[in-house]
Amino acid sequence: MIGIGIIGAGRICAAHATAALALPETRLAAVADVDEGRLASATQAYGCKGYLGYEGVLGDPEVDAVVIGLPHFLHEEVTINSLQAGKHVLLEKPMAMTVEECDAMLSAADASGKSLMVAHSQHYFPQNLAARELIRAGELGHLVLANDTWYKGFWEGGKRPEWFLDDAKGGGMWAMNGSHMIDRLCFMLDSHVTGVKARVGNPVFGLSTDMGIAYLDFACGISATIQHLGYRDGVNRFDAEISGTEAQLKVGGDGNRAELWRSRSGAWEEVPLAAPELPTRDGAPQPSPIFGAQLRDFALGLLEQRAPSITADYGRHIVQVLTACEESSRTGREVIL
Numbered sequence: 001m002i003g004i005g006i007i008g009a010g011r012i013c014a015a016h017a018t019a020a021l022a023l024p025e026t027r028l029a030a031v032a033d034v035d036e037g038r039l040a041s042a043t044q045a046y047g048c049k050g051y052l053g054y055e056g057v058l059g060d061p062e063v064d065a066v067v068i069g070l071p072h073f074l075h076e077e078v079t080i081n082s083l084q085a086g087k088h089v090l091l092e093k094p095m096a097m098t099v100e101e102c103d104a105m106l107s108a109a110d111a112s113g114k115s116l117m118v119a120h121s122q123h124y125f126p127q128n129l130a131a132r133e134l135i136r137a138g139e140l141g142h143l144v145l146a147n148d149t150w151y152k153g154f155w156e157g158g159k160r161p162e163w164f165l166d167d168a169k170g171g172g173m174w175a176m177n178g179s180h181m182i183d184r185l186c187f188m189l190d191s192h193v194t195g196v197k198a199r200v201g202n203p204v205f206g207l208s209t210d211m212g213i214a215y216l217d218f219a220c221g222i223s224a225t226i227q228h229l230g231y232r233d234g235v236n237r238f239d240a241e242i243s244g245t246e247a248q249l250k251v252g253g254d255g256n257r258a259e260l261w262r263s264r265s266g267a268w269e270e271v272p273l274a275a276p277e278l279p280t281r282d283g284a285p286q287p288s289p290i291f292g293a294q295l296r297d298f299a300l301g302l303l304e305q306r307a308p309s310i311t312a313d314y315g316r317h318i319v320q321v322l323t324a325c326e327e328s329s330r331t332g333r334e335v336i337l
Contacts, residue, residue, distance in 0.1 A: 020295060039051075067092075084108060099319055120314070127260040140249060145242075150180075152173075153234070178200075182216070193216050195336045196335050199214075238252065
């Protein structure tokens with residue numbers, strides 16, 4: 001089994017810890033955090049060792065790989081130090097705040113010979129996987145255009161941490177959710193972005209970014225739009241539509257229910273989705289099927305000594321698109337990647 005150490009006992013820790021406890025390929029070795037209260041709660045909940053600060057995890061011989069779930073401005077430092085300490089890394093998205101940081105992390109991974117995988121969880125949602133396969137099978141004909149929309153409450157989930165309200169630390173809706181939307185389109189279209197024209201800002205709250213709209217050109221020859229808003233008062237929406245010469249797909253789902261529709265004779269027809277199959281140990285807590293599938297994919301890559309399914313180069317591309325949109329917003333010009 002792969003010994004997993006989780007660096008960061010914040011909001012995403014539970015999903016990773018439960019998966020590490022449940023999967024037959026992994027064991028949860030330790031959790032680290034700088035907050036004593038959070039750390040105590042995590043070690044009590046998951047029955048593992050705890051380290052105040054991440055350095056203890058890097059020195060623990062029972063830890064083969066770390067999952068890094070820290071604020072975005074800490075990704076580069078902690079990832080490089082983890083790789084240099086001989087640990088494989090599963091890193092929460094976005095990979096980093098800048099392309100230059102991504103390049104430094106890529107160099108560290110190459111020098112260490114350790115695996116660096118970016119946790120773009122959209123690759124494990126059943127509706128996204130099914131949509132990608134239908135597109136690959138030619139069900140839509142030739143692709144024409146796509147759009148992805150996400151409206152959600154800025155304060156969803158309660159109080160935001162201080163760093164999230166500071167764009168200089170990688171906070172805001174654009175880094176957090178824009179990365180999901182760009183990734184989802186790249187994954188389903190099986191293509192990368194070649195150019196952007198965008199506007200990113202904070203007109204609602206005047207804090208960190210609370211809106212973003214982008215026009216993206218893809219290498220596969222189509223264009224797509226992204227609309228994101230962290231609203232003060234509104235209605236949650238998270239869906240994407242992909243249109244081809246023969247049909248359309250609509251991808252939805254709020255995290256509790258996966259949804260996929262195909263156009264048929266002028267109406268939406270729901271596409272049945274197979275329930276995800278995830279092997280777990282007897283008596284283990286039930287993990288999120290998404291985070292469980294993601295961690296299992298990472299662990300199997302290590303056990304099978306293969307490259308990660310979601311490479312650091314891919315994570316770098318998502319950051320490149322995010323930051324190109326910000327540059328386009330500043331300059332008012334299209335940015336070619």
